Amino acid sequence: MLPVRLAENPARGAIRPRAFPRDLPPLQSGRLLGQLRERIRYLHYSLRTEEVYVYWCRAFIRFHGLRHPAEMGGPEVEAFLTALAVQRQVAPSTHSQALSALLFLYTKVLCQDLPWLREIGHPVKQRRLPVVLTREEVAAVFGGLRGEHLLLAQLLYGTGMRIAEGLQLRTKDVDFGNRAIVVRQGKGGKDRVVMLPTALLSPLREQLACARQIWADDCAAGCGGVELPHALERKYPRAGQSWNWFWVFPQRHHSSDPRSGVVRRHHLYDQTFQRAFKVAVNGAGITKPATPHTLRHCFATHLLQSGSDIRTVQELLGHADVATTMIYTHVLKLGGGAVRSPLDVL
Template structure:
């Protein structure tokens, strides 16, 4: 007699309740990020409203294709946005509704857009950082000086700064991975002074009986007083108290990314930089400038936290000047015709 095969272990079914609550519960059960939760809920709501509030159980592949076609033809979304919307719907059917129908694999996947990153020169970075308001400048300097992502910088805790070893520990970066980056020597006195001001906010919160800062996972239950300690306080704390979006508890949150993004955009205009740069361009510039300084690509990969070196290789394409250093035939022709004269257009410049 053949013993029955053991059944694969599966996650418990979603708790009963409203569909979007089930989506949120499943996302949190799988430890997806809050940003992913917000994006998935947004696209699932848009999908349901597009089809006249029909329940997804009553729909399938044709309805998904119709919704995605609407996004492309009517809203002109990019390939990456198209891909994110599709991922949200596949998550809904496979992980929340538990459907394993063949049409899930038949839905056409969009081709992701591949673009070269926007990289600033060192002079442009200097002008940009100088144009940032004082309350945002230190964060901008840290993003360029360490290669951190914006949210990685905003989520830094006091305990993550190691002055003795000139290091910063990035906790749970993209892919839930920790890594170590350098602490620029030039920022040590500025950062110490900044933390003195932040310590005053922490002390004021303790005197006023403000609740603990947010703690990851179950740490708040295991160590309730950790969120009240100075070591867990935010390096870039928000000046005002705010309600926790999940629990409603009033507490001190880290600074908002939108505030820095707005300041960055204004600084671009003040510095007269015409490139379509974003805060993430500081990370791109960090990597490119390290490669220009002849640092090994594996070292840059480790500092950026890339799982695959092929992701880091994108910056080698940025380093190629003028189509890989190939001289234009126009320059060669003009050089032969006027070997001792510069082009009039170049003289005008």
């Protein structure tokens, strides 16, 4: 962590305390990046968002020679963003990400007014079409996966879940009786219900049997259970050790929680699955830049191709606006049902 304190300013002396917004309490940490983390956690942002915001704020401070952000303003922020776009040639999404981190730093941590915000150039969002595999290509990728990686890939393709939603699946959220899976706290903190594919009933039962054995071994060894959302661990102290809250895809070993430092069982790492998926894609000879998230795109596109209603697909994907789901109709404009090429009528 950078040795920068909010209460110290070598150039201008001590910084006067600023009035905090009514909905935000005073910060307790003495270091700037510590205050950034404190504010992010108070607002219940995800760990990934915390890591990204800390990264960009640290890069901003280092770019300007370890100057305190309170000494700087619009020109320094614009110079940093210009260097990202011109010298590093980052994508517009990365540009927006860095800008969001700096705006959070100034508005939520330093509590400064931003009269120069309108003068900063915002990157223009570009519409990108999703990468979609054919059914044959999906089957070929599945042929290169084994064990829990294969099951997870089939689950993502068969339900349209995001990779984080699949990895964070709890045993209590798999409903074999109704053949449904409850996705808890998806993107935007929303819950939804997706179908449980019939083809995965037996593999999922086998995976749960393996997970239950890991859970039983942890209980016998007196280990610390699994992470619970928000303050449920204080409200229900023993829930973390219960089978209901255990992961469907547990990691094979224990790990330290990056925030609390508690050693306990984590779910399968996303990087582990991403590497296995990349190997399977290359092994299948597929040149498309497919990632695990591509399986979600395939789920939506193949449902629409088979005649499913777009509103149903929107609900299954958890999209707030049907316009987001409409992007998957681009594939429907190709192939036999599309406009015929003039070359084919020569």
